[in-house]
Amino acid sequence: QKEVEQDPGPLSVPEGAIVSLNCTYSNSAFQYFMWYRQYSRKGPELLMYTYSSGNKEDGRFTAQVDKSSKYISLFIRDSQPSDSATYLCAMSQGSGTYKYIFGTGTRLKVLA
Amino acid sequence: DTEVTQTPKHLVMGMTNKKSLKCEQHMGHRAMYWYKQKAKKPPELMFVYSYEKLSINESVPSRFSPECPNSSLLNLHLHALQPEDSALYLCASSPFTSGPYNEQFFGPGTRLTVL
Numbered sequence: 059q060k061e062v063e064q065d066p067g068p069l070s071v072p073e074g075a076i077v078s079l080n081c082t083y084s085n086s087a088f089q090y091f092m093w094y095r096q097y098s099r100k101g102p103e104l105l106m107y108t109y110s111s112g113n114k115e116d117g118r119f120t121a122q123v124d125k126s127s128k129y130i131s132l133f134i135r136d137s138q139p140s141d142s143a144t145y146l147c148a149m150s151q152g153s154g155t156y157k158y159i160f161g162t163g164t165r166l167k168v169l170a
Numbered sequence: 171d172t173e174v175t176q177t178p179k180h181l182v183m184g185m186t187n188k189k190s191l192k193c194e195q196h197m198g199h200r201a202m203y204w205y206k207q208k209a210k211k212p213p214e215l216m217f218v219y220s221y222e223k224l225s226i227n228e229s230v231p232s233r234f235s236p237e238c239p240n241s242s243l244l245n246l247h248l249h250a251l252q253p254e255d256s257a258l259y260l261c262a263s264s265p266f267t268s269g270p271y272n273e274q275f276f277g278p279g280t281r282l283t284v285l
Contacts, residue, residue, distance in 0.1 A: 066210075092273060101174075101260050101276040102213065146212055153272045157226070160212035 061085050064147055064161030073170050077134040081147035081161045084128065088149040088159075091123050093132045096144045096163070105145075106132065137168045173197075174277035176261050182283045185251060191280045193244040193261030201266035202244040203274060204236055207258045213276075219244060220266055251284045258282075 064081045071077055079093075090109055094102035106121040108114045114121045120133040130149075134141055144163040150156040174195045183189050193202065201220045205213035218226035219238040233255075235247040244261055258281050262274040 094276075099258070099279075099281065101176075101258075101278045104273055104275060107273040157215055157218075158274060162212055163210075 059084055061159050062147065062149060062161045065164055066162050068165040068167055070167045070169060071137055073137060073139060073168055075137050075168070077137050077141070077166060077168075079132040079134075079145050079147075079164050079166070081130050081149075082128055083130075083149055083159075085149075085151070085159075086125075086128065087151045089152065090150045090156075091121070091130050092148040092150075092158070093119075093121055094146040094148060095141075096146060098143075102146055139168050139170045141168050142166055174261055174263055174275055176259075176277040176280050178280055179278070180281045180283075182285065183248065183251065184285050185253070187251075188247070188249045190248065191246040191259055191261075191282075193246075193277055194242055195263040195275075195277075196242055197263065197265075197275070198241075199263035199265050199275075200241060201264045201272070202238060203262040203264075204234075204244070204246050205260040205262065205276075207260055207279070213260055217246075248282075251282075253284050256282055256284045 062083045093106040096102040111123045111125045118135045122131040144165050146163045147161040148158040150158050177192045204216040207213045216230045217236040222238045233250050237245040258279040260279045261277045264272045264274045
């Protein structure tokens with residue numbers, strides 16, 4: 059079993075839809091949870107960075123962490139064609155230079 | 171300045187060549203990272219430098235040689251690479267503070283092709 063599981067997609071939604079992206083994990087020591095967006099042939103761009111459980115909102119993006127279920131989510135409201143990209147979740151056990159464990163990424167397509 | 175820059179954007183090299191990748195950040199970050207990313211796969215950690223010292227080497231073959239000349243610069247020296255080393259090489263940096271906020275910021279990557 060991989061430490062972090064993420065559905066590779068592709069996930070296709072119409073413009074304006076609410077998108078839900080998810081990752082599950084097995085290591086209860088993870089404390090920091092990140093979401094990155096990566097456009098084709100570009101570097102990952104940090105979208106959300108959360109510590110421990112709870113919700114965090116930034117514009118159209120909301121990150122949720124449920125440590126009891128070992129489950130994290132990223133919600134995108136009012137999705138746009140420009141949101142079409144691969145979304146990577148990442149987790150680490152600590153701050154500093156603790157290693158990030160990445161999910162495989164979910165490819166999202168938002169159709170105009 | 172809130173970005174990580176990488177040069178070159180693209181690199182094609184033969185198996186006998188020696189080349190270097192360069193990464194630069196001016197955010198005052200004290201940790202810098204090299205990752206390798208193959209198509210449709212997540213980034214794989216190669217090396218971590220903290221305060222200009224190598225702190226993590228993920229059992230990377232010696233044909234990859236990292237160097238951190240100062241707190242803003244990170245190099246990856248390449249020698250005698252194999253075609254399977256063709257990938258997107260990503261540099262990242264993070265503040266490396268004692269607090270919880272040490273998120274990693276990535277550069278755009280160097281797309282390497284080994285012939």
